[in-house]
Amino acid sequence: MTTPLQRIHNVRLATMTDAGYGLIDDGVVVFDQSQILYAGARSKAPEYPQAEQIDGYGGLLTPGLIDCHTHLVWAGSRADEFAQRLHGVSYADIAAQGGGIAATVRATRAATEQQLVAVTEPRLKALMREGVTTVEIKSGYGLSLADERKQLRAARQLAVQHPVSVATTLLAAHAVPPEFKDRADAYIDEVVNCIIPTLANEGLADAVDAFCESVGFSPAQTERVFQAAKAANLPVKLHAEQLSNQHGSALAASYQALSCDHLEYLDEAGVKAMAAAGTVAVLLPGAFYFLRETKQPPLALLREHGVPIAVSTDANPGTSPILSLQLMLQMAATLFRMTPEECLRGVTVNAAKALGLNDRGQLREGLRADLCLWNVDDPAALTYQFGTNPLAACWHQGARR
Numbered sequence: 001m002t003t004p005l006q007r008i009h010n011v012r013l014a015t016m017t018d019a020g021y022g023l024i025d026d027g028v029v030v031f032d033q034s035q036i037l038y039a040g041a042r043s044k045a046p047e048y049p050q051a052e053q054i055d056g057y058g059g060l061l062t063p064g065l066i067d068c069h070t071h072l073v074w075a076g077s078r079a080d081e082f083a084q085r086l087h088g089v090s091y092a093d094i095a096a097q098g099g100g101i102a103a104t105v106r107a108t109r110a111a112t113e114q115q116l117v118a119v120t121e122p123r124l125k126a127l128m129r130e131g132v133t134t135v136e137i138k139s140g141y142g143l144s145l146a147d148e149r150k151q152l153r154a155a156r157q158l159a160v161q162h163p164v165s166v167a168t169t170l171l172a173a174h175a176v177p178p179e180f181k182d183r184a185d186a187y188i189d190e191v192v193n194c195i196i197p198t199l200a201n202e203g204l205a206d207a208v209d210a211f212c213e214s215v216g217f218s219p220a221q222t223e224r225v226f227q228a229a230k231a232a233n234l235p236v237k238l239h240a241e242q243l244s245n246q247h248g249s250a251l252a253a254s255y256q257a258l259s260c261d262h263l264e265y266l267d268e269a270g271v272k273a274m275a276a277a278g279t280v281a282v283l284l285p286g287a288f289y290f291l292r293e294t295k296q297p298p299l300a301l302l303r304e305h306g307v308p309i310a311v312s313t314d315a316n317p318g319t320s321p322i323l324s325l326q327l328m329l330q331m332a333a334t335l336f337r338m339t340p341e342e343c344l345r346g347v348t349v350n351a352a353k354a355l356g357l358n359d360r361g362q363l364r365e366g367l368r369a370d371l372c373l374w375n376v377d378d379p380a381a382l383t384y385q386f387g388t389n390p391l392a393a394c395w396h397q398g399a400r401r
């Protein structure tokens with residue numbers, strides 16, 4: 001069957017191909033199910049008489065949105081902990097009662113792969129309803145070979161069952177599991193000698209991540225994870241400088257990390273190292289807001305040194321129980337003072353870069369036909385408004401969802 005051509009006209013294009021939106025006011029995009037064939041001014045568009053004509057009714061057409069940092073596959077809920085904290089129970093007390101990440105680990109270990117798929121599906125659909133066409137999904141609530149495998153297999157299965165692309169990240173170095181209590185180095189032995197090589201060999205991970213933090217893993221333990229990832233030919237990313245400055249970003253940059261994420265406590269040395277390595281700064285306003293953090297990521301330094309900035313939900317049950325990438329656009333502007341252009345770039349071209357994907361994130365010939373049509377005329381409206389969803393239509397690899 002010949003691949004159907006589609007031609008969207010009567011739209012304003014935000015191509016994301018320059019330092020701003022890459023706007024083209026009277027634009028046309030022609031595409032099939034493999035790629036974009038033309039994206040540009042209607043006046044210069046080649047004729048495609050056989051294409052299906054789609055009227056964009058004067059809306060805004062952007063690349064499909066990319067949520068480049070989520071922990072989407074988990075079982076259980078931490079709503080009870082949220083309530084306890086509001087009743088004055090401390091994090092430490094909750095952790096002492098077996099709460100926190102450990103609670104989600106217990107629930108995730110108890111769930112089957114199919115149960116994980118089932119509970120994750122509505123979360124994925126919530127992101128898709130807002131125009132997400134690519135989502136990164138981490139493991140990190142299994143903390144054993146079998147349970148990390150189960151999480152990553154569930155993530156892969158969701159991409160098979162739904163019109164969305166999934167990039168998987170192995171985050172076995174997320175926390176120390178109960179059976180390795182007070183033996184973090186022994187657990188890192190398990191991660192580097194068994195979990196990473198085995199799951200890399202099974203093709204379940206597209207990247208490797210770690211939580212480098214005073215309450216996570218040390219830079220030395222993180223570096224062992226990076227060495228194992230390198231040996232497995234997998235790129236790395238890092239939860240870095242979220243609660244303190246562990247200088248994890250500079251370490252990650254020395255391993256050409258795709259991204260460093262959170263970054264509230266990032267210093268100029270780390271920014272410079274990231275800039276030199278081409279590492280993307282992924283800012284996570286949902287976790288910043290939910291934790292009532294006050295330390296801002298160093299936006300001025302990131303701009304000054306030309307570090308690409310992405311924005312993501314960090315969807316997870318503990319510190320960012322949010323399933324709206326559109327709200328992250330608004331929060332990135334309101335809380336971090338990013339410009340609307342920076343925010344939209346943060347969920348398109350820069351988010352693609354944070355995943356090492358150069359085939360999406362812009363409206364440009366040869367890239368995937370992942371497209372969002374919005375009922376707005378000013379692209380700033382996508383950052384300005386929140387609580388509403390102006391998505392009119394969405395295509396994933398040329399197929400309308």
Ligand SMILES: O=C(O)CC[C@@H]1NC(=O)NC1=O
Pocket residue numbers: 100101104174211239242287316317318319320
């Ligand atoms: O609390 C959780 O379940 C995950 C917290 C999450 N993980 C991480 O490395 N940083 C975070 O904010």
Ligand SMILES: [Fe+3]
Pocket residue numbers: 069071239314316
């Ligand atoms: Fe995270």
